[in-house]
Amino acid sequence: MLDIFRAKETGLLAVVVLLGGLLAVFGGSVTIKQRDPATGRVTGQVEVNKFLQRANFDNILKSCSWTAVMAVGATVLIIAGGIDLSVGSIYCLAAVSGAMLLRAFGPTGPWDGASAVWGGIAGVLLTIGVGLACGIANGLMVVLLRVHPFIITLGTMSIFRGIAFVTTRAQAITDYPPAFGEFFRYSAGDLTIVPIVIVVLVVAAGHLFLRHTVPGRQVHAIGGNETASLFSGLPVGRIKVLVFGLGGLAAGIAAVISIGVFGAADSSTGRGYELDVIAAAVVGGASLSGGRGSAIGALLGALVIQLIANGIVILEIDQNYTEIIKGAVIIAAVVLDRMSATLGERRMLRP
Amino acid sequence: MTTTSPPILCFEGVTKRFPGVMALDGVTFDVAPGECHALMGENGAGKSTLGKIVAGVLRPDGGVLRLDGRAIRFRTPSDAAAAGISIVHQELAFCPNLSIAENLFLSRLPSRRGWVRWRDMQQQARGMLARVGLEVDPRIPIERLSTAQEQLVQIAEAVGRGARIIVMDEPTSSLSQVESQRLFEIIADLRSRGVTILYVSHRMDEVLRLCDRITVLRDGQHVRTRRASETTTDEIVQLMIGRPIGECFPAHKAEPRGAVRLDVQHLTAAGRFEDVTLTIHGGEIVGLAGLVGAGRSELARAIFGIDRFDRGAIRVDGRPVTIRSPRDAIDLGIGLLPEDRKRQGLVLSMTCRENVSLAMLPTLSRGGWLNQRRERGMAGELFGQLRVKAPHADTPTASLSGGNQQKVALAKWLARRCPILILDEPTRGVDVGAKAEIHALIDRLAAEGRAVLLISSELPELLHLSTRIVVLAGGRIVGEVARGAASQDVVMRLMAGIASERLN
Structure with a gap:
């Protein structure tokens, strides 16, 4: 039980709760009109805390879902000592x-009559498959060409988006089978369920992979010391391709959520996301020098970043300051994390 | 004290705390001008910490350091350098990508109006290198030098700055006997010019030969300062570990000669080693002697599949094998304890347990799923067997002392039950107590039937542990000495004979 208090994620969880608490206290309240569900007529009004309302929670969770999913992939990559600038x-x-x-498969498409379910499944599989393929391509290039991942993914960041630009002819792609969007936007008790479930599944899978599987352990070893891993007979090249593949897979899954929720995609989708994703992973405790990080941390990191964006709205701070505040918080989070890590080590070394 | 002149350096109650450890606890002694003063002690005794305080790398928490009777407080190494104190150590002291000349003048590049005067710098650098007998072009980058050469450059830098006190931190730990010899001559030369030397070392023989007085530290405390001429190895060792010890090296008693396990035939890699033929039987420890650069580690790397070789064949248990990667070698039952424990042997960011199981994860798992209970059991068992001094197997590897880290690195191959072990400098940077334990362990591993190839720069270690010693020089086998006939003298001459021929 004590492990829970000692875990690295506990501090981060405390930060999330603290941020939420502050927003709840200082956010103030808003007046919402109550409507009769049957007639739609206004029957009265209630005061609701701006932060602590379901619509706001839904907004936060939905908006950070794709960042969180990609941050799990990025965390695995960063633990292995890699980096992927091309995730966006x-x-x-x-x-x-x-x-x-x-x-x-949509109303304007050639296969409009075909099953919307099979169309949806095909769409999801293709999205995830393209993500995985791009990731593996990154990994193969890093391993076979022996070029630093920073350079390879800087290149593919441009290439992948370029391919999207050419194939779409810069047009937004929309008009899916209506059922597809309805499925992803289905809400129960004001919460959009599907993205949240996907995030939970991805975080759980990431956690189990990192903590309980052989390749997960090997990822830690390679990121901690690649030479020693090679000297211990680990399949270093294969693991590197694997982690880039997983990074791409996560980006593919995130893309599924995005097209489901937004109902459209174009060649500027996800521009600049790589920075949010890496920031979430790093705020979540992943060390850019490799060997350290966690899937749960990645989720909490994504939440922290989303809470800041949300806080700026709730506290009615000028939106133009968003980027400045976000950047400052990222730096502060990493510095604090390192300070607490040093303290932890000191405690452990004490005889 | 029989010194007539007042001490050049005085330590008065010098104290230094690290998180959780008292590295130095009220250390008091003094150093006479022009003497070679040894600082000895086990790993963690505080000798390197003391050296770093003198050189301004670390600041003391308490006590006074006096230079020529005046209390001094260095904030940075350059403060110490300005006062005439320099340090020569193993860790990266230079920018490896810059030239020797640039490194020599790093903090004081000769310049005119902000423009570097390259020609002046090179000329001066050449002169400085000549004073330590190093004949290399000062324009080549530091990274192309051997450790021994790099050390000489450090000394040249200290001398060039006009250092009056030079701290040498484990200067011979990665030098061969001949290179150490060269260093001793330079130290003698420095002393004849009145330079005071603070010599931090593990090695008894060289300290007794080289130094005037020996200060022994234990657990951060000053134990005693003795004149070298009035003490013995046994006494110093006793002072260091705080108890009398029996044999430092267990004599390898049994001489079992099982079947040939590892058979290397005419192995050749251009520029590294040539026509090396070597067989190791089960139960045998074959010592591999040679100078640094003789091709010992290179041979080990080739057998283990890290580097390729051009010609030759390797047989394991009589069957010809192809080894293209460490994975292949490990699958054939070969384990390599690499020379650089921190860079090649261990993942320091992981726990001991994770390091021990690293080479055998697939066997501890089913369907990719790691059985952590079995892993914990296995690591715990090996921990007990090897007597690793750590609270438990989940201790971070980085927090262990050198000797215990080495045990963890070795445990990795014991866990894998490798019948063939290549040990490259297994006791480098390991304190006396742990060293004896590792020696006993190596002996036991062979007695259990493993074939051991032991690479070491310490001849006494090779002589005591090996069944026979193969001597490598310039990449070729120049001799093989049987256990009975082996002596320091014979092996040294074999190693150096070729080396001096090559120099001419």
């Missing part, structure tokens, strides 16, 4: 590919 572009190319297939 993979996300875009995957979304655009899936969207084009879905459009074919």
Whole structure:
């Protein structure tokens, strides 16, 4: 039980709760009109806390879902000592590919009559598959060409988005089977369920992979010391391709959520996401020098970043300051994390 | 004290705390001008910490350091350098990508109006290198030098700055005997010019030969300062570990000669080693002697599949095998304890348990799923067997002392039950107590039937542990000495004979 208090994620969870608490206290309240569900007529009004209302929770969870999913992939990559700057572009190319297939099943497409379920499944599989393929392509290039991942993914960041631009002819891809969007936007008790379930599944899978599987352990070893891993007979090249593949896979899954929720994709989808994703992973405790990080941390990191954006709205701070505040918080989070890590080590070394 | 002149350096109650450890606890002694003063002690005794305080790398928490009787407080190494104190150590002291000349003048590049005067710098650098007998072009980058050469450059830098006190932190730990010899001559030369030397080392023989007085530290406390001429190895070792010890090296008693396990035939890699033929039987420890650069580690790397070789064949248990990667070698039952424990042997960011199981994860799993209970059991068992000094197997590897880290690195191959072990400098940077334990362990591993190839720069270690010693020089086998006939003298001459021929 004590492990829970000692875990690295506990501090981060405390930060999330603290941020939420502050927003609840200082956010103030808003007046909402109550309507009769049957007639739609206004029957009265109530005061609701701006932060602590379901619509706001839904907004936060939905908006950070794709960042959280990609941050889990990025965390695995970063633990292995890699980095993927192309995740925003993979996300875009995957979304655009899936969207084009879905459009074919939509009201304006050639296969309009076909089963919307099979069309939806095909769209999802293609989206995820494109993400995975892009990731593996990154991994193969890093391993075979022996070029630093920063350079390779800087290149593919441009290439993948370029492919999306050419194939879409810069047009937004929309008009999917209506059922597809309805499924992803289905809400129960004001919460959009599907994206939240996907995030939970991805975080759980990431956690189990990192903590309980052989490749997960090997990822930690390679990121901690690649030479020693090679000297211990680990399949270093294969693991590297695997982690890039997983990074791409996560971007593909995130793209599914995005086309489902937004109902459209174009070649500028996900521009600049790589920075949010890496920031979430790093705020979540992943060390850019490799060997350290966690899937749950990635989720909490994504939540922290989303809470800041949300806080700026709730506290009615000028929106133009969003980027400045976000950047400052990222730096502060990492510095604090390192300070607490040093303290932890000191405690452990004490005889 | 029989010194007539007042001490050049005085330590008065010097104290240094690290998180959780008292690295130095009220250390008091003094150093006479022009003497070579040894600082000895086990790993963690505080000798390197003391050296770093003198050189301004670390600041003391308490006590006074006096230079020529005046209390001093260095904030940075450059403060110490300005006062005439320099340090020569193993860790990266230079920018490896810059030239020797640039490194020599790093903090004081000769310049005119902000423009570097390259020609002046090179000329001066050449002169400085000549004073330590190093004949290399000062324009080549530091990274192309051997450790021994790099050390000489550090000394040249200290001398060039006009250092009056030079701290040498484990200067011979990665030098061969001949290179150490060269260093001793330079130290003698420095002393004849009145330079005071603070010599931090593990090695008893060289300290007794080189130094005037020896200060022994234990657990951060000053134990005693003795004149080298009035003490013995046994006494110093006793002072260091705080208890009398029996044999430092267990004599390898049994001489079992099982079947040939590892058979290397005419192995050749251009520029590294040539026509090396070597067989190791089960139960045998074959010592591999040679200078640094003789091709010992290179041979080990080739057998283990890290580097390729051009010609030759390797047989394991009589069957010809192809080894293209460490994975292949490990699958054939070969384990390599690499020379650089921190860079090649261990993942320091992981726990001991994770390091021990690293080479055998697939066997501890089913369907990719790791059985952590079995892993914990296995690591715990090996921990007990090897007597690793750590609270438990989940302790971070980085927090262990050198000797215990080495045990963890070795445990990795014991867990894998490798019948063939290549041990490259297994006791480098390991304190006396742990060293004896590792020696006993190596002996036991062979007695259990494993074939051991032991690479070491410490001849006493090779002589005591090996069944026979193969001597490598310039990449070729120049001799093989049987256990009975092996002596320091014979092996040294074999190693150096070729080396001196090559120099001419």
